[in-house]
Amino acid sequence: MSKRKNNRAWFLVLPTLIIVAFSAIIPLMTVVNYSVQDILGPNTRVFVGFEWFREVLRDAELHGAFLRQVLFSLAILLIQIPFGVGVGLLMPRRGWSASLCLVIIALPLLIPWNVVGTIWQIFCRTDIGLGGAFLDGMGVDYNYAIDPVDAWLTVLVMDVWHWTPLVALLCYAGLRAIPDAYYQAAQIDGASPWAVFRHIQLPKLKNVLIIAVLLRFMDSFMVYTEPFVLTGGGPGNSTTFLSQFLARMAVGQFDLGPAAAFSLIYFLFVLLFCYIFYTVVMRPDDAPGS
Amino acid sequence: MADIILADISHSYVAQPDPSEYVLRRVDVHFGDGEAHALLGPSGCGKTTMLNLISGLIHPTSGQIRYGAKDVTRLPTRRRNIAQVFQFPVLYDTMTVFDNLAFPLRNRGRPDSEVKKRVGEIADLLELDSELTRRAANLTPDLKQIISLGRGLVRDDVAAILLDEPLTVIDPQRKWQIRRTLRQVHEQFRHTSIYVTHDQTEALTFADRVWVMNEGKIVQEGSPDELFRRPEHTFVGYFIGTPGMNILPCQLVDGAAMVAGQSIPLSDEVWQQARRDQGSFEIGIRPEFVELVAGGDSTDHGQPGELSVTITAVEDHGRFSIASAELGEHQIKAKLTDRVPPAPGQNARIRFAGGELHLYRDQRIVCADEPSGDHRPAATPAGGN
């Protein structure tokens, strides 16, 4: 009797399964298919085994892009997480100023990604952009269109501007969920603001921060639109990150086989990182809820 | 350690309050040094506001708060030297039990040797020795509450310990053990303790002095026995005791209170007091002191002071029964220890045990007969068959 009921329950999951199949599983299998074949014509395909994988992994240009990408993601995490926590802590907890603050902080998140790129492209121009002109006026030799370091830093600052609010909002929600009694107890115990942060706020923010790190890592590791609009990956290859490299390979040069192989490596890397991060951080004795 | 004095305190959470927007109305309280106090009242009576005023989380709209001779009205919490146990256990989850207990001392820069000694002493007292190295996060709620208490006790400079319904999350079967620990700790340290609760058992078990609150005011302060035997306000009569006091509106006629056309003689003293002023009068008698007159189902009028009633319902609780009776249009309850309870529908006569009837004018006690020396209600001890 109860078995029949369980079987029926599968029907409820079916719509989701179908959607996931079309949106994720089938495209993914297509990519797997491409990655082991050479497509010579519409109907001529040759099985090449792991040839594409070997080729992609030996590609020096890809090594460069990978290094840039890891550095970029690392920098993003190191800046945005502490910065976001700080902003979250400073936001007022109640009253009209809290609502105002929320709206202002959420603004960058509401702007379409390509528009973000355009805004910064103009903002940083030394001739007509406010930021660029300001730096120029200060005597800083700055031009993101020519100098690779300037370009890389500009992309970094842009991403910090764009995504730190997400971390801040997550932290803000996490902080709001801490009962007042904890702050009262800390006051009574004579705890310094640092002790309050270290022993109450940070432990209670842990789960929120795990989510924030995962989101920011995955997003930054796959960053595409903003640098593409801002610098187009240049000057040289200085702001060409992995996804842009991939797009160039697949769409620009139409190397579908290597691009597919690379996509899979890319995908597995992100998956692996998230898995390792999650298992290391979530030790069994402090699973959420305990 | 110190007396805690709230002088003429009024508080409102609104900036420019109307008279109706005050949650505390001109409260005067003196919590004596080293005594166990309880603030008892229904939800919304203002007791939590009072607690927050004492701990300094909020500051009063008007009035003064003193710890001994020191005015602390505007001092923040951290400078008031109080300890508090909250409704839900508040521990630093990432620390061990030892570090939790040591936290208030370390924050105050005490040397390690002293911290170790103090924590050891408190752990000993609260029987926490075997738990010291465990992480606080995975302990049972009752252990967590004991540790919260310990965090207050490690400091030797606390002026008062505040307890905010600390048994809320404790299993009913374990409650008495925590109550015992709280009581023992109080007797050993003699801190000024203030226990806030809506539960009469919590308040009366812990405290020597109980402050009953209602609608932003203290309605009576007294020992548990005084609250039971001589409620000064009808609210106290209703709120303390299970079931609460019978409170019946009455008229005063010739030295007696008339309820539903039947007269209950008042003592001369009470009558003289009562006749002086106008007001709405009520009599109050606890169900424990309502007695059934033997042979009262006959139709004669009986002795003076006996009232004819009709029994409407009887709950048999095994050792005692609670009879509800109709007295005119009023309901009256009697807690009876007779082995054979009366039957519903039966006519009966009741009388009130000597000295236990109180008269109230506009809800305030007029003046009662002197309580007799014997504390026991007129109940026979459970004897042989």
Added chain:
Amino acid sequence: MSLELNGVSKTVGGQPHLYPIDLHLEVGVLHILVGRTRAGKTSLLRILAGLDSPSTGTITMNGQDLVHIPLRKRSVAMVYQEFVNYPSLTVYENIASPLRRQKAKRSDKGSAASPDIDARVRELAETLHIAHLLDRLPNQISGGQQQRVAIARALAKGADLLLLDEPLVNLDYKLREQMRDELADILTGTTTTVIYATSEPGEALAFGANTIVLDKGRVLQNASALEVYHRPASIAAASVFGDPPMNVFAVEVKDGVARLTGAEFSLRQASDHLAELDDGTYRLGIRASDCTLETTEANHLQLPGTVELCEISGSETYVHMGCSQNHFIVQEDGVFPHQLGQTLTLSIDPSRLLVFAADREGTLIKSYHR
């Protein structure tokens, strides 16, 4: 005509929540389900309501199998611990909602007579003292009033089976007292089968109804409240059905004399019902209300002890006493703040002793005459 549970059990993730339960309950009357927190009360109610299906066993009501009827077609109403109402509907609409649904259903089937919803809503609101709140929304009224609305809605449904899961537990105790009296009138007056779960034996006694004692997923006893009070089936049943729990202590009986640590007494002199006890070890049970302090009744069993705590409930004092290895609770009428650590003599009325087996089951062997 009855509600029958045959071998009903529930296992969740390998953890048994309910062991096989056989119950035979009269329909059309009130039953009280008494058990501590996590005894399985909610599990059993959820199975009866159809929210969960039992792992094994069958439930029939008036001969009709209940388990296989889908939830929506069952004639069941339930009141929860939490105050569950439709937040966006007024009190009036909350109470009317089950009636409207029934009416809609009936007119679908072409049935002619539609019940007069308005009259029924007002009648129920009157009974539960919420008539003046009909236009309010649930979040504009107090917790006690919200629970009244939930109860009114459950009653409005006019279901064959009404289940209440500790409906008063989240209320202030004064409100609880008042609503208990009102519910006693309402629930004992209906012709619906009502199952009322509570952790307080006092509620079972107040309702004076049939009582099912549940502990750790097992039914320990199914009898009238007074029967459970005077003749608990086992030590476990006595301890669940006692507030405070019954005092239990071990004795060794030899040649009509009972020995315990620190005392001994002659059974024949103590009480008639103990006279015939065979030699062996037993556990004796005595309720807190049958113990006294510092009294000198001739045939009472006297034990010296120290006061560990005085719990004062307002009109009673529960004195916790340590007597050598045993822990006793004594109930005194009135307020008695004894000093902690004080030595007092505890007297036990032997005519109220219950005799239980010394094994793990602790089955009742002898009870006193009521």
